[in-house]
Amino acid sequence: MANAVASSSRDRPARNRSSMHSLLQHDPHDGVVITKEVFHRSRSESVKHDTIRIINQYEFKLRVGKGQHGEVYLAEDSIRNYMQVAVKVVRRKNKTDRLKKLRRNPDLPRTPHTPLVDQLGSTEHKIRKEIAIMKKLNHPHVVRLLEVIDDPLTDKIYMVMEYLGGGEIKWRTKSDNPLLRVDQTRRICRDVILGLEYLHYQGIIHRDIKPANLLWTADRRTVKISDFGVSTFSYAQRLAAAGKGNIKDDDTDPILMDESDLSKTAGTPMFLAPEIVYDASDDDIVVSQTSPHSSSTLQLQTQTQAPRQRPQVTKAIDIWAFGVTLYGLLFGILPFNAKSEYEIYRVIRTQDWEVPEAMGLDQLPTGGRYQKGVGRRPADYRLLPNTEGAQVVDLLSRLLEKNCEKRITLDQVKRHPWITRDLHSPEDWLHETALTRYLQLEPTHAETNSAMSSVRFRWLPRIGNRILSTLRNVKPQRSFRRPPRQQDDEKDNVGVHSEPHVVHLARHQTTTGNPSHGRPHHHHHGSIREKAKSRRPSRQDLLRNKSTNDIGTKSGKPFEPWAMWNNGSAPGPSKSKGTETGLQVPSQQSRVTSPLPSPVGSSQVTTPVSEYPPSYSPDGERPRSRVMRWVSILSGGHRQASYASSSNSPMYEANTSLANLRPHQVAATAPASRDSVDALSSGHVTSRQSSISMSGKFTKAMRAASWTAPEFAQVRPSEDLTSLYSAERGDDVDEETLMWGAGGIAQSPVPSQPNSALLSTVSSVQSIGPPVSAAHALRSRTEAAAAEAPEISHQDPCAHPRHTPTAARLRTTSPLARVSYNPEETIDGSESEDEEVSYDSADDDSNSSFRPRGRRPGGANIILNEDVDLDASSGDGGSSTFDLQPSTSQRYQDEDDESEDEDEVHLEVRTRRPSQSAAEMSPPRRSLSTHRPRERPMICT
Numbered sequence: 001m002a003n004a005v006a007s008s009s010r011d012r013p014a015r016n017r018s019s020m021h022s023l024l025q026h027d028p029h030d031g032v033v034i035t036k037e038v039f040h041r042s043r044s045e046s047v048k049h050d051t052i053r054i055i056n057q058y059e060f061k062l063r064v065g066k067g068q069h070g071e072v073y074l075a076e077d078s079i080r081n082y083m084q085v086a087v088k089v090v091r092r093k094n095k096t097d098r099l100k101k102l103r104r105n106p107d108l109p110r111t112p113h114t115p116l117v118d119q120l121g122s123t124e125h126k127i128r129k130e131i132a133i134m135k136k137l138n139h140p141h142v143v144r145l146l147e148v149i150d151d152p153l154t155d156k157i158y159m160v161m162e163y164l165g166g167g168e169i170k171w172r173t174k175s176d177n178p179l180l181r182v183d184q185t186r187r188i189c190r191d192v193i194l195g196l197e198y199l200h201y202q203g204i205i206h207r208d209i210k211p212a213n214l215l216w217t218a219d220r221r222t223v224k225i226s227d228f229g230v231s232t233f234s235y236a237q238r239l240a241a242a243g244k245g246n247i248k249d250d251d252t253d254p255i256l257m258d259e260s261d262l263s264k265t266a267g268t269p270m271f272l273a274p275e276i277v278y279d280a281s282d283d284d285i286v287v288s289q290t291s292p293h294s295s296s297t298l299q300l301q302t303q304t305q306a307p308r309q310r311p312q313v314t315k316a317i318d319i320w321a322f323g324v325t326l327y328g329l330l331f332g333i334l335p336f337n338a339k340s341e342y343e344i345y346r347v348i349r350t351q352d353w354e355v356p357e358a359m360g361l362d363q364l365p366t367g368g369r370y371q372k373g374v375g376r377r378p379a380d381y382r383l384l385p386n387t388e389g390a391q392v393v394d395l396l397s398r399l400l401e402k403n404c405e406k407r408i409t410l411d412q413v414k415r416h417p418w419i420t421r422d423l424h425s426p427e428d429w430l431h432e433t434a435l436t437r438y439l440q441l442e443p444t445h446a447e448t449n450s451a452m453s454s455v456r457f458r459w460l461p462r463i464g465n466r467i468l469s470t471l472r473n474v475k476p477q478r479s480f481r482r483p484p485r486q487q488d489d490e491k492d493n494v495g496v497h498s499e500p501h502v503v504h505l506a507r508h509q510t511t512t513g514n515p516s517h518g519r520p521h522h523h524h525h526g527s528i529r530e531k532a533k534s535r536r537p538s539r540q541d542l543l544r545n546k547s548t549n550d551i552g553t554k555s556g557k558p559f560e561p562w563a564m565w566n567n568g569s570a571p572g573p574s575k576s577k578g579t580e581t582g583l584q585v586p587s588q589q590s591r592v593t594s595p596l597p598s599p600v601g602s603s604q605v606t607t608p609v610s611e612y613p614p615s616y617s618p619d620g621e622r623p624r625s626r627v628m629r630w631v632s633i634l635s636g637g638h639r640q641a642s643y644a645s646s647s648n649s650p651m652y653e654a655n656t657s658l659a660n661l662r663p664h665q666v667a668a669t670a671p672a673s674r675d676s677v678d679a680l681s682s683g684h685v686t687s688r689q690s691s692i693s694m695s696g697k698f699t700k701a702m703r704a705a706s707w708t709a710p711e712f713a714q715v716r717p718s719e720d721l722t723s724l725y726s727a728e729r730g731d732d733v734d735e736e737t738l739m740w741g742a743g744g745i746a747q748s749p750v751p752s753q754p755n756s757a758l759l760s761t762v763s764s765v766q767s768i769g770p771p772v773s774a775a776h777a778l779r780s781r782t783e784a785a786a787a788e789a790p791e792i793s794h795q796d797p798c799a800h801p802r803h804t805p806t807a808a809r810l811r812t813t814s815p816l817a818r819v820s821y822n823p824e825e826t827i828d829g830s831e832s833e834d835e836e837v838s839y840d841s842a843d844d845d846s847n848s849s850f851r852p853r854g855r856r857p858g859g860a861n862i863i864l865n866e867d868v869d870l871d872a873s874s875g876d877g878g879s880s881t882f883d884l885q886p887s888t889s890q891r892y893q894d895e896d897d898e899s900e901d902e903d904e905v906h907l908e909v910r911t912r913r914p915s916q917s918a919a920e921m922s923p924p925r926r927s928l929s930t931h932r933p934r935e936r937p938m939i940c941t
């Protein structure tokens with residue numbers, strides 16, 4: 001068989017070379033893999049009687065969320081050592097699209113060549129725009145898109161993203177109290193600012209900044225911006241930010257160039273900026289608040305008055321939304337509230353906001369809305385009192401500036417005294433996190449182009465392939481069925497699979513960069529899968545990991561793309577003894593998405609068995625009918641032939657030579673050459689790896705971004721960026737940190753004793769007011785929280801795997817320890833009885849957004865008490881949660897309701913929302929669902 005393949009390859013070198021190229025379906029610009037073929041499989045787990053759905057190499061595990069157009073699943077990448085990824089599954093068309101189409105011209109067929117103008121507004125257009133935007137992005141504080149599986153012959157598009165195991169930022173309790181301490185909030189803010197800065201540089205306006213779109217990494221040290229569903233690209237902004245010389249090809253992607261979205265209302269109402277909800281009839285309304293400091297009254301009037309002409313919608317809307325988010329994190333409530341959507345817009349436009357007396361979980365005093373020297377225009381921070389409260393109110397007043405032209409810029413935010421307050425050296429931080437520094441590390445066009453080839457979709461082979469698989473499905477031949485996995489594994493053991501398809505760059509090799517500890521991982525042929533399998537977590541493990549997820553367990557490794565941004569200079573120590581911890585970075589060929597049969601005896605097999613569609617047999621010995629053979633030849637020029645013939649190509653040679661290298665040799669080779677060889681060795685990340693190696697300080701910068709303190713760099717000077725973003729750092733993440741999360745809270749771990757908590761709080765409060773009140777408040781909260789907590793069970797999602805003594809966790813007041821997912825709920829459908837903090841179900845999608853709260857700081861805004869007719873429908877079974885204004889995802893829920901997967905196998909649905917028991921504890925809010933105004937959809941992108 002192999003000989004036949006080889007001979008046919010000699011006959012058609014040209015075609016085969018192009019076939020080879022077609023296998024390397026990388027986007028030439030940014031390393032996002034574009035896959036044009038999708039293969040569905042399913043596998044039964046004999047033990048748990050579950051069926052695992054498999055799309056290409058991704059094994060779907062749990063549903064972690066539902067977005068505007070589809071659902072997000074946790075999946076494992078079987079060719080990357082079962083790394084966790086998030087896969088967003090979206091339909092090209094939803095019900096609305098079909099109705100629109102019917103109304104317009106039912107006879108007009110819609111093809112990929114349909115003019116853009118006809119596609120505008122369609123679901124597919126929105127998805128494509130989201131993809132086009134995400135493809136541009138590669139930043140440590142922005143969720144990264146890794147692969148798009150977009151098979152024109154199927155109805156769905158799969159967006160494979162890095163998985164953020166920490167979930168959304170939870171920011172308030174059911175009783176509207178903040179969940180995060182002030183310093184935690186500040187660290188989150190620093191991460192968001194850096195991410196936003198990058199987005200704006202790229203010409204992207206996010207338009208939906210809110211807590212629910214800020215996701216934690218699994219170790220809860222880093223926050224990343226997610227959800228670009230309503231984002232917009234502004235060419236003008238990109239030009240202004242980057243300059244003409246830096247404009248790239250993808251900046252002129254037609255799908256991005258449509259800026260009409262900007263004029264539409266999109267986002268979450270409570271977070272919308274005044275210029276978005278502008279209404280000319282408000283022009284005569286001058287909003288002013290009576291300030292106790294008469295000198296600042298005039299300033300406040302200027303500050304809160306909206307401009308008289310319709311302002312342009314610019315990136316400043318993100319800064320406003322960031323201000324609302326900051327306010328929410330600090331106070332557990334949002335600054336603008338009202339009963340209806342219309343009302344909230346008016347309030348946003350015309351009313352000032354209030355400041356509660358205390359902020360954060362630690363209840364630091366704010367000093368009130370009006371303080372001397374606060375909110376001065378122009379800014380003069382020398383006159384600003386050096387108290388946390390005064391500084392944060394000053395920042396808020398600049399973020400929540402109704403006049404977008406006077407609103408603070410991101411660059412100014414970065415330099416604001418509150419943001420840099422706890423930094424050892426603000427100047428260093430600013431220097432290290434400067435966007436210009438980061439951009440220098442981006443790969444050049446030449447680098448990416450030398451590493452990747454673009455591919456066009458091959459209609460003929462694809463259609464042939466379809467026919468082939470259809471024929472097979474119609475008449476299944478029992479004896480020809482693919483052997484069970486076990487047999488695959490046995491094949492592995494006899495060497496059907498060889499190393500070349502996976503270049504072993506051990507994770508720790510890449511993270512530590514310390515050659516003295518390094519030991520290359522040697523694999524016997526065929527043992528790779530076995531090892532991976534042995535390490536592969538069971539479903540139960542997975543769920544358990546998900547619960548502890550979030551604290552960076554070794555088994556629950558979330559995929560951190562940045563972990564692969566390494567110089568690969570030398571192997572490093574494996575922290576996990578007795579198990580293979582190496583991150584197997586696939587070669588280009590292993591990233592091939594077309595499933596290929598393996599030539600027997602060939603040592604250049606690049607496709608693991610797990611990639612085969614059911615219709616293929618890896619041994620290539622399956623008897624076929626003549627028709628099938630012809631169809632097969634038609635469909636791929638016979639892939640084996642084309643594949644084998646690719647040995648003529650330089651790429652093949654490069655890969656083969658790399659394949660023959662030992663891991664450490666590969667690692668040693670990588671940084672030396674930045675062109676094809678190392679590019680092939682590690683796929684799209686390689687050029688970046690070498691880029692990273694150019695700047696050791698980058699690591700420090702990114703650590704500073706999240707962790708604040710240069711002390712960390714001193715503690716672990718050799719640790720590089722990859723370890724910062726790796727969830728495998730179980731060694732240095734202490735329990736309290738994991739409990740509290742928030743970007744390096746380890747610096748100031750929560751005191752385990754209430755008394756020391758009191759002391760530490762007092763020390764931070766003493767300078768600004770009566771110490772007793774704040775300290776007492778914290779102590780009361782601590783005690784109350786401990787009293788409330790019935791018992792922390794093994795289900796505690798934030799429990800550290802190694803230290804889970806109940807007592808230890810009980811002493812922690814961290815609500816974060818109790819807000820995470822409840823994995824058990826998804827296992828058997830039951831709820832955890834250990835839920836300690838009841839969260840408002842409307843809360844977790846930030847959507848939180850539009851919920852009139854009982855606790856308002858008082859003042860001008862409308863106050864809706866919790867007992868306002870909220871119980872009316874409490875007995876309705878809690879069919880819906882109270883949310884006067886649906887979140888972006890909720891708004892599309894109706895559209896998505898019909899989007900049930902017809903080809904979807906049964907999957908456990910894991911609810912990210914608070915469990916029912918939590919909802920039951922808050923009947924008033926559920927009952928408010930009846931008041932939710934559905935008549936006016938607000939998101940109209």
Ligand SMILES: Nc1ncnc2c1ncn2[C@@H]1O[C@H](COP(=O)(O)OP(=O)(O)OP(=O)(O)O)[C@@H](O)[C@H]1O
Pocket residue numbers: 064065066067068069070072086088143161162163164165167168208212213215226227228229845847887888889890912
């Ligand atoms: N990369 C990821 N890792 C982990 N969870 C994710 C990831 N991306 C999305 N999610 C989760 O999946 C859910 C849906 O995400 P998506 O961004 O598609 O929804 P959405 O449109 O943002 O919804 P909404 O706007 O209402 O928040 C969210 O709750 C989010 O927390």
